[in-house]
Amino acid sequence: MGRKNSRGHLLGTVEAVAARWDVMERLALAFSLGPAYEACLAATVEGSPRSKIQAGSANTELRKITLNLALLEPGREPDRNATFLHECAHLLADLAHRRNCRHGKRWKQVMELLGEAPLVNHDLAYLSPKLHARVTWACMACGEEYHYVRKPRRRPQDCYCRHCGPRRGRLRVVEPPRQLELDLPLMGTAEKKAAGF
Ligand SMILES: [Zn+2]
Ligand SMILES: [Zn+2]
16 A cells, blocks of 8 residues: 555655545635645555554644544445645645644634534544553542553552542542553643652
């Protein structure tokens, strides 16, 4: 499918990938953006073996789109295409307006131009923090779980459940079902305890 290199799996240019995935017609709806459209077509698409919970990202400066390799598995084509167009919209908006448009109204306009709903967050079960958690803590009072894709620096006894507070909401470690090699920021938000035990 593509050349493997140290940074990721090269999938090709946006133009080649769009043609292969049959979304060129959708992308061409942004033809009116002129040079931004041309630059987007020439950008690089990579599959990232390191991404765990992030579906994709776009780096306008490097003219590069990165997609989670999990999106390339059979049966996930609609998610893959939606993520690809979402990231293309970042390149198109940023290049057309010569600034980082993030998920602001300029990006939303491009999404609408592409016929996509301007949604920011995905809801893909196979990219959930829960599935990729290396460490999970659970509240001993309410059972709320806190998932961390990277080992937290704090200990569970130094934190407490945000719903139950420092007195009732003590946390215990839930044994993970499997060990994963991960490298992503914390996803849970158990609060730091005000005073030690
Ligand atoms: Zn985005
Ligand atoms: Zn709780």
